[in-house]
Amino acid sequence: MSIRVNFQLVIVSVVCFGVCSVCGDDIEVDLANYHPANKNTYRMYTNVSEDLMKIKIKNINDDVGFFILQIHSYIENLTLSYNSTFGPSSFVTGTNIGLIYGDSKSSAKFYLFRNIKYYSNASVLIVVSIYDALDPVPGGCNLSFANMVAPYQIVSYTDDYIAIDSQPPSAYGISCDNNTIQVEMYHLFLNENDNNINTYFEGIDKMLTVDNIRSYGRKVPSNSENFFYHRLFSSYRGTGEVFAIVSTYNNRSSAYVPAVSYGCDLVNWDISCIGPVTGFWKFVCALLLIFGLITCFYGHVFFKVTLFTMGLSFGVLITYFAITMDGHFAVEEKMVTSLIIGFFYGIIWIFIWWKFGVPVLSVHLNFILTGFLLASVIFYAGLADVYIYHSNLNFWVTFLCIMLACIIISAAVTMYGHIFGCSLLGSYAFFTALNYYLGGNLQYIIINTYRRATVKYFNNAVISPPFQVTDIVHSIAWIVIVVLGFYVQVRDQRGKPPFPPNRNGIILANTESERTPLIQPEGAAAPNYVY
Ligand SMILES: *[C@@H]1O[C@H](CO)[C@@H](O)[C@H](O)[C@H]1NC(C)=O
Ligand SMILES: *[C@@H]1O[C@H](CO)[C@@H](O)[C@H](O)[C@H]1NC(C)=O
Ligand SMILES: *[C@@H]1O[C@H](CO)[C@@H](O)[C@H](O)[C@H]1NC(C)=O
Ligand SMILES: *[C@@H]1O[C@H](CO)[C@@H](O)[C@H](O)[C@H]1NC(C)=O
Ligand SMILES: *[C@@H]1O[C@H](CO)[C@@H](O)[C@H](O)[C@H]1NC(C)=O
Ligand SMILES: *[C@@H]1O[C@H](CO)[C@@H](O)[C@H](O)[C@H]1NC(C)=O
Ligand SMILES: *[C@@H]1O[C@H](CO)[C@@H](O)[C@H](O)[C@H]1NC(C)=O
Numbered sequence: 152m153s154i155r156v157n158f159q160l161v162i163v164s165v166v167c168f169g170v171c172s173v174c175g176d177d178i179e180v181d182l183a184n185y186h187p188a189n190k191n192t193y194r195m196y197t198n199v200s201e202d203l204m205k206i207k208i209k210n211i212n213d214d215v216g217f218f219i220l221q222i223h224s225y226i227e228n229l230t231l232s233y234n235s236t237f238g239p240s241s242f243v244t245g246t247n248i249g250l251i252y253g254d255s256k257s258s259a260k261f262y263l264f265r266n267i268k269y270y271s272n273a274s275v276l277i278v279v280s281i282y283d284a285l286d287p288v289p290g291g292c293n294l295s296f297a298n299m300v301a302p303y304q305i306v307s308y309t310d311d312y313i314a315i316d317s318q319p320p321s322a323y324g325i326s327c328d329n330n331t332i333q334v335e336m337y338h339l340f341l342n343e344n345d346n347n348i349n350t351y352f353e354g355i356d357k358m359l360t361v362d363n364i365r366s367y368g369r370k371v372p373s374n375s376e377n378f379f380y381h382r383l384f385s386s387y388r389g390t391g392e393v394f395a396i397v398s399t400y401n402n403r404s405s406a407y408v409p410a411v412s413y414g415c416d417l418v419n420w421d422i423s424c425i426g427p428v429t430g431f432w433k434f435v436c437a438l439l440l441i442f443g444l445i446t447c448f449y450g451h452v453f454f455k456v457t458l459f460t461m462g463l464s465f466g467v468l469i470t471y472f473a474i475t476m477d478g479h480f481a482v483e484e485k486m487v488t489s490l491i492i493g494f495f496y497g498i499i500w501i502f503i504w505w506k507f508g509v510p511v512l513s514v515h516l517n518f519i520l521t522g523f524l525l526a527s528v529i530f531y532a533g534l535a536d537v538y539i540y541h542s543n544l545n546f547w548v549t550f551l552c553i554m555l556a557c558i559i560i561s562a563a564v565t566m567y568g569h570i571f572g573c574s575l576l577g578s579y580a581f582f583t584a585l586n587y588y589l590g591g592n593l594q595y596i597i598i599n600t601y602r603r604a605t606v607k608y609f610n611n612a613v614i615s616p617p618f619q620v621t622d623i624v625h626s627i628a629w630i631v632i633v634v635l636g637f638y639v640q641v642r643d644q645r646g647k648p649p650f651p652p653n654r655n656g657i658i659l660a661n662t663e664s665e666r667t668p669l670i671q672p673e674g675a676a677a678p679n680y681v682y
Contacts, residue, residue, distance in 0.1 A: 193278065304317045431486075542610070
């Protein structure tokens with residue numbers, strides 16, 4: 152056998168067998184009916200209340216080459232060990248853990264510790280996956296982990312991404328230095344904003360076997376070698392995500408222990424996972440909601456207000472991106488700073504209109520923002536996961552090209568371009584704010600672009616966003632509202648000059664008024680702008 156496991160385990164099983172069989176708290180796993188050929192996976196839900204429990208595995212069939220004992224718990228960290236005392240590289244701690252056993256004995260024993268009790272009773276799912284001796288061994292080649300054979304994944308997260316670390320697989324007759332075993336990664340989103348323990352276990356249950364992983368999971372596009380055993384995923388806070396890895400060699404596959412992350416601290420669900428609940432954010436979102444709707448339906452009519460909001464939005468975006476590069480500020484500090492600076496951008500933009508009064512110049516900010524949003528949508532919808540866009544150069548050149556195309560097309564049909572921009576940007580702002588109250592992930596369209604610009608190594612991150620019922624409904628509603636806003640504005644615009652006159656324009660119009668015909672052509676209403 153090429154599997155390197157702790158062989159002293161055998162001694163322990165022998166020594167402890169007589170003693171522990173009288174203990175009442177053992178968990179017994181009977182594998183009599185489990186053979187590698189019928190691809191059956193043992194599952195058991197149980198409650199663990201003791202500090203230390205023994206897991207006794209018995210009746211292991213002769214055709215079992217090795218098996219992975221997995222322990223999945225919700226929130227609480229457990230420790231699974233080969234030994235009743237912690238020795239070096241013989242235990243693993245976490246919520247989704249597993250150890251491998253590859254001895255030809257018919258019974259085995261593991262120890263489960265509860266270090267810090269979070270619940271009086273920890274609900275756990277115990278899984279035993281059984282494999283043939285010739286199947287690839289998940290995590291069989293040690294790179295950096297504490298255990299020689301580490302079939303588990305180590306999950307960590309920041310505000311921006313979830314990082315999954317794993318070890319390469321090994322297989323019979325293959326050297327770790329010349330590894331030709333194929334590795335595929337899959338992920339599965341749990342329901343958005345759902346921290347229910349049953350959802351959690353159901354999600355894990357779907358990602359335990361190779362066949363299930365392939366049918367339920369979404370395959371992660373391949374990536375450069377260096378990042379395979381350290382994968383980054385864009386974080387969608389509050390949406391649980393199950394990660395699974397399948398290793399394949401010679402038509403034989405095995406699955407790693409699945410791991411779950413919500414991208415936030417489950418213990419502080421409301422604050423950490425649902426969102427900032429401070430008054431400041433409620434205020435910002437209420438503003439977005441109101442200004443979004445006004446811009447969507449009246450953006451072109453309230454021309455100066457729109458100029459101001461566009462200047463403000465542009466200023467906020469630029470400033471927020473810029474001060475993030477420095478990286479010493481909390482989110483709210485950044486937000487307040489960029490709002491204040493954005494305010495001045497808005498004022499300056501109005502002043503430029505007041506001074507020069509060239510609509511084609513003034514509406515360009517709108518076109519730029521529309522292009523930015525459209526490019527972000529296109530990348531969010533899947534382009535960012537295309538292999539060539541892991542390169543920052545390709546990404547930003549394409550991004551700018553999309554923006555530029557959008558600006559040119561809008562400029563060609565200036566008034567319609569402006570109206571469309573108002574509807575698109577306004578309704579996006581509206582839905583982003585709505586997501587804050589109702590849940591949904593549309594805000595990540597912009598956030599992912601922001602992460603791409605500011606977070607190191609984010610070019611290697613998997614974007615693949617969740618697209619669940621809430622998101623589908625919001626996306627459809629967004630399109631409907633854009634069309635509606637566009638229609639309403641174009642209708643209101645009928646018979647009016649395409650852009651309101653500015654101060655100089657009004658003076659000009661007054662001097663010419665004596666020459667204009669006294670009888671207005673039928674149907675043409677006088678310009679009627681609200682400032
Ligand atoms: C378990 O720990 C004991 C005490 O440290 C040690 O004597 C024994 O060899 C260990 N067994 C294994 C399998 O590591
Ligand atoms: C575990 O305990 C919970 C209550 O804490 C109970 O609802 C559940 O049925 C128990 N599960 C098992 C497998 O005993
Ligand atoms: C803990 O789990 C045990 C075994 O399933 C059960 O009998 C007991 O009622 C549970 N205790 C609590 C507080 O849920
Ligand atoms: C579990 O362990 C991780 C990593 O050590 C730690 O960040 C987390 O806070 C722990 N969770 C609990 C509930 O103690
Ligand atoms: C695994 O590799 C790392 C880094 O090479 C080393 O520090 C560690 O001791 C190894 N673990 C085992 C169990 O050999
Ligand atoms: C890797 O293995 C293949 C086939 O087993 C062999 O042809 C090749 O020379 C090996 N490469 C190295 C660098 O050992
Ligand atoms: C792998 O399996 C497929 C279908 O089960 C079979 O057609 C193919 O010949 C197998 N390849 C090898 C190398 O065993």
